[in-house]
Amino acid sequence: MKKFKLLCSFLLAVMTLSLSAQEAQFSKANSWAELLQQAKKEHKMVFIDSYFVGCHPCKQMDDEVFPLPQVVKLMGENFISVKIDFLKDDLGKQLQIKYGVTGFPTFLLLNSEGQLVSRFSGYQEADKFQSKLSDAVAAAKKGQVMAGFNAALDVNYPDFYRAFFTERKAINAEELSGFLSGKDMMKEADAMPFLMSRSLSPEWSDYLLKNYRRLESMYGKELIASRRNAIIFAKLKNAVPVRDDVKFEAFLNEVKPLFSSTDWPYAKLDIAEEYFYRQQKDRKAFFRYAAKNYNDDDNKLRYMAMYLSLPDVDAEEKKLYAEWMKLVVQENSSYAVLASATSIMKNQEDMLQAKRYARWGLKKAALINKSDKMFQSVLD
Numbered sequence: 001m002k003k004f005k006l007l008c009s010f011l012l013a014v015m016t017l018s019l020s021a022q023e024a025q026f027s028k029a030n031s032w033a034e035l036l037q038q039a040k041k042e043h044k045m046v047f048i049d050s051y052f053v054g055c056h057p058c059k060q061m062d063d064e065v066f067p068l069p070q071v072v073k074l075m076g077e078n079f080i081s082v083k084i085d086f087l088k089d090d091l092g093k094q095l096q097i098k099y100g101v102t103g104f105p106t107f108l109l110l111n112s113e114g115q116l117v118s119r120f121s122g123y124q125e126a127d128k129f130q131s132k133l134s135d136a137v138a139a140a141k142k143g144q145v146m147a148g149f150n151a152a153l154d155v156n157y158p159d160f161y162r163a164f165f166t167e168r169k170a171i172n173a174e175e176l177s178g179f180l181s182g183k184d185m186m187k188e189a190d191a192m193p194f195l196m197s198r199s200l201s202p203e204w205s206d207y208l209l210k211n212y213r214r215l216e217s218m219y220g221k222e223l224i225a226s227r228r229n230a231i232i233f234a235k236l237k238n239a240v241p242v243r244d245d246v247k248f249e250a251f252l253n254e255v256k257p258l259f260s261s262t263d264w265p266y267a268k269l270d271i272a273e274e275y276f277y278r279q280q281k282d283r284k285a286f287f288r289y290a291a292k293n294y295n296d297d298d299n300k301l302r303y304m305a306m307y308l309s310l311p312d313v314d315a316e317e318k319k320l321y322a323e324w325m326k327l328v329v330q331e332n333s334s335y336a337v338l339a340s341a342t343s344i345m346k347n348q349e350d351m352l353q354a355k356r357y358a359r360w361g362l363k364k365a366a367l368i369n370k371s372d373k374m375f376q377s378v379l380d
Contacts, residue, residue: 029084045137048109157193
């Protein structure tokens with residue numbers, strides 16, 4: 001009993017120290033003006049961790065990423081960092097409406113003037129997280145911002161846009177079209193309702209596609225990339241309603257000019273995933289296509305690996321996935337991808353490849369302070 005009490009006391013002390021460290025790492029946001037004033041005074045940027053209680057990836061960031069010494073150092077030197085509950089705090093509710101935050105955690109990185117420099121969402125492994133922070137710092141030093149957003153919180157949004165967040169009420173396409181008529185679509189008060197709508201008329205869908213690059217430069221890729229994809233996927237379904245790979249290739253050539261040369265390799269595979277994997281239900285065809293048109297998007301590998309456990313997946317499908325995977329996985333791939341790749345190669349009895357991934361996994365585990373037990377078991 002005495003040992004148990006001592007153990008409980010020790011665990012309580014560790015938890016208290018962890019909480020105290022995070023309290024020191026993150027400032028309290030009493031007001032928007034005060035936050036920016038502090039950033040100006042200390043010549044730093046502002047880092048906002050938007051979360052809500054019960055958010056699993058938010059807690060992962062708290063437990064696995066924020067406490068790491070190298071992360072603490074990078075954030076402390078460059079940012080005034082705050083954690084804001086976007087579902088409960090008044091400031092969080094205002095920021096959610098202003099920046100169209102619908103996923104958590106979402107990280108907002110602003111310069112000391114309150115102009116948005118970068119935003120990204122979801123759990124981030126420590127090395128990727130630090131890279132995104134460093135990129136934002138470099139961009140801010142060059143004066144790069146998402147110019148569509150101004151620094152003020154008080155924006156004259158229409159009531160139906162506010163209701164999208166406060167009442168979870170979908171934006172009506174007809175009401176939106178009436179509101180947008182004659183508006184300056186690049187102004188924040190008009191652009192945000194447009195960009196956040198899940199239902200656009202054909203006219204406004206075409207407008208978004210034609211003006212995508214300008215909108216992206218002003219409001220950021222994360223906010224509107226999914227809207228562009230949804231429009232293109234709907235067009236794909238209309239253009240190629242039944243399996244016709246020749247028509248599919250013609251469709252790709254038609255939409256290619258909408259993308260930059262940098263984005264196209266990723267967009268092409270996104271469209272192929274929609275066509276082969278979702279619309280045609282032909283996973284094997286997608287894996288063959290992905291191997292011929294691969295890029296370095298290991299996140300697509302990560303979530304598609306989960307489907308390999310479906311009861312109708314046969315040995316051929318697993319092999320096709322593995323062939324694609326071997327082209328994409330690199331030493332700097334994510335911990336989750338390296339763990340998955342190691343396990344898949346072990347199950348396929350390709351121990352040479354499994355050990356290669358395991359060695360990379362060991363390095364990644366040490367880099368981001370994660371368990372290396374699985375990787376070590378493959379090498380033993």
